[in-house]
Amino acid sequence: MGKWQLVKLKFGRSNVHFGELGIGIEESKERVRSDTLFSAWVSNYARLFGKKSVEELLEKFRQPKPPMRISSTFIYREPKSETSTKNDTIFYLPRPLKFPINYPHGGDLDSKKDDLAFFKTYKSLNYLPLNIWQRWYQGEGFTKEDAEELTDKTKGKLKEAGTFDYKEAFKNHKLPKIAIDRTTRATNFYHTGYVQFDWEQNSSGIKSLSGLYFLVYFEDNNPPLMSELKAALNLLGEQGIGGERSSGAGLFQSEWLDLKNASSTSSWENVVKPLDKSAYQCLISLFWDDDESILKQLITDNSHSNYEIQERGGWFSDGNIRRQMVRMFVEGSVFPIEPPGKLADVTPSEFKAHKIYRSGIGLSLPIKVQI
Structure with missing residues (x-):
């Protein structure tokens, strides 16, 4: 638990x-x-x-x-x-x-x-x-x-x-x-x-x-x-x-x-307790995933999802170089299932010291919505 x-x-x-x-x-x-x-x-x-x-x-x-x-x-x-x-x-x-x-x-x-x-x-x-x-x-x-x-x-x-x-x-x-x-x-x-x-x-x-x-x-x-x-x-x-x-x-x-x-x-x-099986999920974090089967369940197979997407980028302090850009679902986005998410590898091609990650690991709360 x-x-x-x-x-x-x-x-x-x-x-x-x-x-x-x-x-x-x-x-x-x-x-x-x-x-x-x-x-x-x-x-x-x-x-x-x-x-x-x-x-x-x-x-x-x-x-x-x-x-x-x-x-x-x-x-x-x-x-x-x-x-x-x-x-x-x-x-x-x-x-x-x-x-x-x-x-x-x-x-x-x-x-x-x-x-x-x-x-x-x-x-x-x-x-x-x-x-x-x-x-x-x-x-x-x-x-x-x-x-x-x-x-x-x-x-x-x-x-x-x-x-x-x-x-x-x-x-x-x-x-x-x-x-x-x-x-x-x-x-x-x-x-x-x-x-x-x-x-x-x-x-x-x-x-x-x-x-x-x-x-x-x-x-x-x-x-x-x-x-x-x-x-x-x-x-x-x-x-x-x-x-x-x-x-x-x-x-x-x-x-x-x-x-x-x-x-x-x-x-x-x-607030954090699960609701019934008909409950939707509201993002309270950013979310990113490259698993097509998960994305299909979230947005392709369900016309009731509502979401916004934002580009996330920025500079990396070691070497003052830009990280790769990724597009993430933002807080308040609503999906029919829990969005799991994962770490996105945003390591610039010219940077070899170690991997650089941006967190797209999702956290959501159950909600009731009007369909």
Whole structure:
């Protein structure tokens, strides 16, 4: 029986710079995707335990049942009130690319005008609070009250749950930088984009009021491996994740929570439980696979799948060369079966020192959808 855990990344006052293909250095995303997290994590595992150990670990991840599956990171947010408890933490999940059950269509609403206003708001919600996500996609589904609240947005259960407050968890800003040419000493002025998560100063020091979290699924109970991976993640927190680490960006502290025992994640235990056989699967990680039989089941044989694909590339630090590009299914994609995924070999042809992998190992949650 596998084991689920939730990991919080607390950045405190540290800025982060999470670049993605095509957005430029002046912009920064607010979260890290599963392939980037996996690469950074494994790189620090190699620093701690050496080349032989990391090669053995990667070989385990190449097996049909890898030892660990991780989600992409998503936003969590805690209230500022000192009287609040951890149970008030809001965890955001990506909205599945299918309508929830009982979602109203056309004539089910009072008018075409209401339909348009409601639909625009619904489509703008890329991330949903955990309790709303669970109710819409695993529970009773969509209600008439939800449609009314999406049109109003100033009151009701959706407002109280933080459905419209996703962007209040962080702020985007830019810092000026100067680059100096090593040969000509000419200067170039530019800006770099950063994200700052919400924090506050209290009697105990700096408290992270928002940050990132991700889910981990361990295939087997392997305490030695878990201990090593936790140590590698701690080292990653000291080194920093993302770009601009030389400027102190991306530093974090990690907190591991057991879904079964941690009071702050009590509702998660029900979220990860399997549903009935008719349930679909919603990706909460990136996913890649080159097995034609699996891809055929996911997208060719089933017209009910809904998905988006994104190119993933980037530079490799050793030698400053580009990794091969791969196209991956993104979070929120919906399939009729669990998408397994695997490591993609993205080693550039001119790089001979060792293999370079990008993780397309999938992690998904069961959902009910409207067909």
